[in-house]
Amino acid sequence: MLSDGLGVKSMDKITYIGLGKMGGAMAERLCQAGHKLTVYNRTHAKAQSFAKLGAMVAGSIESAVEGADVVFTSVIDDQALEEVTALLLPHLKKGVIHVSTSTVLPKTAEKLAKLHKEAGVIYVAAPVLGVPDVVKKGEAMSFCAGEQGAVDKVSPLMRCYAESVMNLGEQITDPVVLKICMNYSVIAALELISELFAFAEKSGLDTAIVQESLHHIYAHPGVRHYIDKIYTRDFDKVNFDVTGGDKDVHLFQKAFTDVGVTPDIAHAIGDKFTQAIATGLVGKDWSVISEVVRARSGLK
Numbered sequence: 001m002l003s004d005g006l007g008v009k010s011m012d013k014i015t016y017i018g019l020g021k022m023g024g025a026m027a028e029r030l031c032q033a034g035h036k037l038t039v040y041n042r043t044h045a046k047a048q049s050f051a052k053l054g055a056m057v058a059g060s061i062e063s064a065v066e067g068a069d070v071v072f073t074s075v076i077d078d079q080a081l082e083e084v085t086a087l088l089l090p091h092l093k094k095g096v097i098h099v100s101t102s103t104v105l106p107k108t109a110e111k112l113a114k115l116h117k118e119a120g121v122i123y124v125a126a127p128v129l130g131v132p133d134v135v136k137k138g139e140a141m142s143f144c145a146g147e148q149g150a151v152d153k154v155s156p157l158m159r160c161y162a163e164s165v166m167n168l169g170e171q172i173t174d175p176v177v178l179k180i181c182m183n184y185s186v187i188a189a190l191e192l193i194s195e196l197f198a199f200a201e202k203s204g205l206d207t208a209i210v211q212e213s214l215h216h217i218y219a220h221p222g223v224r225h226y227i228d229k230i231y232t233r234d235f236d237k238v239n240f241d242v243t244g245g246d247k248d249v250h251l252f253q254k255a256f257t258d259v260g261v262t263p264d265i266a267h268a269i270g271d272k273f274t275q276a277i278a279t280g281l282v283g284k285d286w287s288v289i290s291e292v293v294r295a296r297s298g299l300k
């Protein structure tokens, strides 16, 4: 349990909205750290298991945020975040901190920070780098920005799921810009790794050698994890699903073109996601774009 001296006090009421793969993992970590959480998920069935972790399961956003001091959200995209915000904002007491962990556009973060300020509450942009299993071990990375008093207050909470909390200051768009940079780099690596395996296989090189060599070039455990996933073609254990990946590619395209940069790699990868969705790969991990690369290469 956190101390009463700094950060969030044990009696503070914390609400978590959005219990998908990432939100569920973060909420679980907060419960395990001893925080009394109130949780809400649009599809109510996903929230029920949190009662066993000691959380209060709310039936509506309105009741979930009633009396809350801190509200976390993790929803899929910009539209969902705007919808959820419109529902929760009128019910927050003054000074509440909304910690938004979704990956969204910089201009969405800007718009929401303004709306929160007008309502007398505080928006902290805090997207998360890491996959659900990494979050469950408390080893994710959180990029955050916002009013510094609020960031200081919620940082101990973010440390329940993130071993590193990078406070980027007051500029609300900075964490989402950084998150887009990191995710674009990962998705480009997925595409490249997929192409390299297909090329090696068609050229008759043992792909186990490619796997081992790629481990040396891409030393980060997260990227190694995807090298192995693509090598073993294990796409059923889902970190982030195909529709999420497709959402991210559109997000990169929009974010880049908004500032006059052409995301050529995202355009090429977007086409792979379109094919993955059209060929029934929805529900698989986003690295399944590798199967599209294989199919286009004439590999089974």
Ligand SMILES: NC(=O)c1ccc[n+]([C@@H]2O[C@H](COP(=O)([O-])OP(=O)(O)OC[C@H]3O[C@@H](n4cnc5c(N)ncnc54)[C@H](OP(=O)(O)O)[C@@H]3O)[C@@H](O)[C@H]2O)c1
Pocket: 018, 019, 020, 021, 022, 023, 041, 042, 043, 044, 046, 074, 075, 076, 077, 079, 080, 083, 084, 101, 102, 103, 104, 128, 129, 130, 131, 132, 239, 240, 241, 244
């Ligand atoms: N998975 C990853 O590896 C990963 C890593 C880093 C960041 N992220 C980011 O984390 C966020 C969540 O991703 P995820 O993988 O956890 O996705 P997910 O498993 O698909 O969960 C999405 C969540 O959003 C909720 N939601 C969607 N539309 C909504 C709406 N209109 N109103 C209310 N709730 C809505 C869903 O509710 P229902 O259950 O009712 O559908 C669910 O709780 C995304 O912004 C993603 O980019 C994901």
